[in-house]
Amino acid sequence: MTKRSQATITDIARHVGLTNMTVSRALNKPDKVKPETREKILAAARELGYVPNAFASHLRSRKNQLIGLVTASVDNPFYSEVIKAVSRAAEERDYTIMLIDTDGSPEREEVAIETLLSYQVAGIILSPVSDAADYRPAYLDRLRATRLPVVMLDRTLNVPDFSRAVLDNRLAGSLLGELLVKKDIRRVLALTGPRGSRITQDRLSGLKTAFDAAGVSLTVEQRPGDYTLQPAYRDMADYLRQGKLPDAVFGFNQLITLGAMRALHDARVSRDEVMVVGVDRLPYADIFEVSVPCAAHDTYRLGHEAFRMLFEQIEDPTATGREVVISATLISSSGD
Template sequence: MKRKGTVTINDVARHVGLTNITVSRAFKQPDKVKPATRERIMEAARELGYVPNAFASQLRSSKSRLIGAVIASIDNPFYSEAIKAISREAKARGYDILLMDTDGDSDIEAAAIQTLLSYQVAGIILSPVSDALDYHPAYIETLRDAQLPLVMLDRTLPVEDFSRVVLDNRKAGWLIGNAMLKRKLDQALVLTGPANSYITQQRLQGLRDAYQQADTAVTLDPREGLYNFEPAYDAVMHYLSESGHPSAIVGLNQLMTLGALSALHDIGISYRDATVLGVDQLPYCSIFDIRIPTTRFDASHAGHQAIHLLLSRIANPDAPPQRVVIDCTME
């Protein structure tokens, strides 16, 4: 019968009449314990309901098997796919992932970094809440002092001493611009992240590049959708009320494109009557026969690259920081 409350290794040792050292070795180094003894210990553990405390074991060991992942918004399908890839690869290499969703809040982000440091993680994969060039959170110096391996994913901080996996954002905008040119569009409402976001600036510049290369004028009306569904929805509704029917709407990420589609639906406008384009594929839309021209970044590949860079950094802390760029295509 299982005991009530927390069962410790001492309880198991008393139950089988062995020392704590022998019982601990049966869990940590089973090959060094006689099979018959090991089976007695495991049977006692099952009977008592003992579960080894992996976290405590890590704190006692010299090598952590925990990796922290700090993500600005797990609602974003891109990050969800990247985290799947990171988690699978980490498990294959004997690591566990501790995921922290900051929900775009810089205070939560700072607290998450401190929590991961207190857990003595082996390294961190970070997608910051902001990629503005003036965003320089205090925890950067803390991470430097701790000499903790760090890889930034997608969004990056304005520092050069950490590895990073970034997207080819200028190309994504350029592909959207060429898709607009093929449709002979010369005006668009563009749903953006914060105006000071480097990713937003690059995607807008790529879009303009396409028109400049074609020697064609274009009028863009950027409205902040803040990379989220609700702000993008509100921005489109406000635009429709003040400016009427746009000839095209461009969402600079998945959630903003979905917000635009929802706003058009609620006001009674078919997306076919207002050309909608976006950066990043829209999940499940094809099931409902909704075909939206979008660019595509391989989020799983980005996740694999991030975890590989981090594991390399863990293995060789003195290696120079690396930068990997993820390409995109037009769907």
């Protein structure tokens, strides 16, 4: 198939027998061109299928209305409410978001940042591929040099430079730990994110703290994954094949919880035999009358706060960076 070429101002000028300057003026400053000339040029533009270059218009106006939003995985339902919140907040301020999914790849994340910088975005909301303490991507120096407004969301780099909108992960672990204590749970299989992830470490710490505070012994076996469904399914299935059953399974995010539940279902292990808890509500679970106790976060608010901080910095480059923390709420049943 032959690739369709994009009509240009030069094409229109050639078509109507006028100069590029006249065509450009008719398209961008129509009041500066005689009505009959303007109509002739606009008719030719429609005929040739001319589409204005929005990026070039941004550069000409010297006021870019683009916001970059970089996520580690749009497959993760956690991000759907975040993206919706950022998009709506941006629209209210006449900004447009440019969404880039890195799919958990540091290389794609590097390209994403370079792409957004090349588009001269007004600011970036960034959820990095890793929040491990030793993760220091090369693009950090580029961001610092540009002094571009940046807000980190959920996962954060271990640097003090940027504002951040995060979850209270210790509280999430603690709330579910307190619930498990009340349910007389003693042996927990924790299906977590990467072992070096600070989110993982905080949620695990909160779980253990709740048992310690209650003076109850806890046996916890950690199976680290990458916050996606398939590794959780594999680890849960492998655990069951060893002939072991925990009292409870703790999924450290929605996809992990779903992966664990699928493996339990395939092994014909009922949730009467093994309790399942997780961080954040499972999407659409209520349709199937599935009740999974969870520590739920207002992820829409998380996205909204991230944009609000970014907009503050765009409006006032001297604004001090800050942190917004979203607390968790225990949802012990579908009716809560």
